[in-house]
Amino acid sequence: MARTNSYEVPGAKEAMNKFKQEVASEVGVNLKQGYNGDLTSKQAGTIGGNMVKKMIHQAESQMSGK
Numbered sequence: 001m002a003r004t005n006s007y008e009v010p011g012a013k014e015a016m017n018k019f020k021q022e023v024a025s026e027v028g029v030n031l032k033q034g035y036n037g038d039l040t041s042k043q044a045g046t047i048g049g050n051m052v053k054k055m056i057h058q059a060e061s062q063m064s065g066k
Contacts (some may be wrong), residue, residue, distance in 0.1 A: 023050045 007013050024031045027050055029043045036044075 019051060019054075020047060023047055023054065026050070 007016070021031055024047050027046050029038075029039065031047075055056055
């Protein structure tokens with residue numbers, strides 16, 4: 001099965017990986033470079049959920065002019 005994840009903005013992949021590493025560190029999950037298939041669903045969901053929460057917060061701040 002081919003991967004369907006893609007980025008609309010050039011350079012976004014590196015920025016998102018850095019962001020993911022930062023969020024994982026904040027929530028106490030150690031990520032390795034490359035494949036992290038040993039993570040539990042809970043760990044992966046915590047990282048992804050916190051990433052979305054931070055992105056929504058940033059978008060709301062930008063829309064409100066703060």
